[in-house]
Amino acid sequence: MLELLFLLLPVAVAYGWYMGRRSVRIDEDRKTSQRSRSYAAGINFLLSEQPDKAVDLFIDLLQVDTDTIDTHLALGNLFRQRGEVDRAIRIHQNLVARCLDSTEQQNLSMLELARDFVAAGLLDRAESVLIKLLDDDELADDARKMLLQIYEQLNEWQKAIDIAEKLSSKNHHRIVAHYYCQLAEIDFSLADFKIIASRLKRALKADPQCVRAQMLLSQLYIKHQQYELAIKHIDQIPDLSPAFASEAWKLLLQCKPHMDENSFTSILIRWLEKTQNTTVALALAETIQARQGIRDAEAFILRHIKRNPTMKGFHRLMTYQLEAMHDDKATESIALLRSLVEKQMAIKPIYRCAHCGFSSKVIFWHCPSCKQWGSISPIQGLDGD
Numbered sequence: 405m406l407e408l409l410f411l412l413l414p415v416a417v418a419y420g421w422y423m424g425r426r427s428v429r430i431d432e433d434r435k436t437s438q439r440s441r442s443y444a445a446g447i448n449f450l451l452s453e454q455p456d457k458a459v460d461l462f463i464d465l466l467q468v469d470t471d472t473i474d475t476h477l478a479l480g481n482l483f484r485q486r487g488e489v490d491r492a493i494r495i496h497q498n499l500v501a502r503c504l505d506s507t508e509q510q511n512l513s514m515l516e517l518a519r520d521f522v523a524a525g526l527l528d529r530a531e532s533v534l535i536k537l538l539d540d541d542e543l544a545d546d547a548r549k550m551l552l553q554i555y556e557q558l559n560e561w562q563k564a565i566d567i568a569e570k571l572s573s574k575n576h577h578r579i580v581a582h583y584y585c586q587l588a589e590i591d592f593s594l595a596d597f598k599i600i601a602s603r604l605k606r607a608l609k610a611d612p613q614c615v616r617a618q619m620l621l622s623q624l625y626i627k628h629q630q631y632e633l634a635i636k637h638i639d640q641i642p643d644l645s646p647a648f649a650s651e652a653w654k655l656l657l658q659c660k661p662h663m664d665e666n667s668f669t670s671i672l673i674r675w676l677e678k679t680q681n682t683t684v685a686l687a688l689a690e691t692i693q694a695r696q697g698i699r700d701a702e703a704f705i706l707r708h709i710k711r712n713p714t715m716k717g718f719h720r721l722m723t724y725q726l727e728a729m730h731d732d733k734a735t736e737s738i739a740l741l742r743s744l745v746e747k748q749m750a751i752k753p754i755y756r757c758a759h760c761g762f763s764s765k766v767i768f769w770h771c772p773s774c775k776q777w778g779s780i781s782p783i784q785g786l787d788g789d
């Protein structure tokens with residue numbers, strides 16, 4: 405009898421295990437069904453324009469269900485994209501509070517919460533959330549990029565430098581150089597020569613190709629009447645970026661009274677050979693006109709516009725031709741054409757962003773449209789130099 409009982413024991417265990425599993429499965433099925441109904445109700449609230457009720461329901465669901473965090477993150481982002489930032493903040497704040505047993509999920513929720521705060525203009529709250537994410541290897545770079553956007557808005561350039569220097573992207577040195585230039589520009593009328601010069605030298609150390617730092621350093625030396633040093637830095641600008649030869653010329657013009665005529669002309673000749681820049685060609689034409697007369701200047705400009713046709717060059721050629729004309733009718737026609745070209749030149753922008761195409765009459769080192777640093781330069785070609 406006892407042996408029979410021993411034989412039946414495995415059967416009893418197997419039956420008990422089966423019944424237990426069945427009961428758990430029934431319980432799980434009931435929960436899943438309940439959850440599906442609640443999600444459906446939440447979506448109904450969303451569709452019937454009752455988003456607050458939907459948010460309450462989804463937050464309640466989160467209390468019992470941490471497996472669907474991705475869905476809640478996506479839902480919060482959806483609210484933010486619709487401009488309903490307060491609801492996005494509620495969802496993401498709840499996620500941060502619920503995900504205590506998963507640092508990865510909690511940090512992801514914090515990153516989204518920081519995005520909500522930025523969208524709501526609560527920059528100080530976004531900053532404090534993002535600083536906590538700097539130790540997370542996966543999210544640190546995202547946090548740094550968002551912190552940079554915040555510091556740029558707040559003009560906190562030293563904080564921006566400290567963060568940008570740790571970025572892993574290739575071009576972060578270029579951005580650091582612009583941040584040093586921002587600091588130097590603020591100091592230009594306030595601080596002494598040494599502080600500004602050291603900021604600009606740091607900019608050039610971060611990015612030796614930084615045209616802006618070379619231009620600011622040249623301006624600083626001009627301001628302090630150190631013309632030889634100014635010319636040394638101005639002379640490097642067309643090498644760094646041929647499109648900036650026209651900007652270099654404006655700076656060189658300020659040094660001209662302190663230079664001998666030959667060295668001024670030889671710098672312009674060198675720049676023209678390198679860049680074929682029309683502003684430089686027009687400056688050289690003036691020198692030729694003063695030394696050799698208007699006909700040589702006209703021949704020089706004609707040769708230049710054959711190589712690099714621009715409206716500026718054409719305008720100067722017409723000016724020279726008008727000087728030599730005696731026929732009243734032809735003079736009238738050329739004068740009319742020249743005034744049309746002049747009007748066209750007056751309405752055209754001077755600078756353009758290589759990244760987004762934004763154009764303007766003044767230079768911006770930080771594109772107002774695409775927010776890139778150093779992407780705007782003087783326009784080249786027919787409408788430009």
Ligand SMILES: [Zn+2]
Pocket residue numbers: 757758759760761762771772773774775776779
């Ligand atoms: Zn742009």
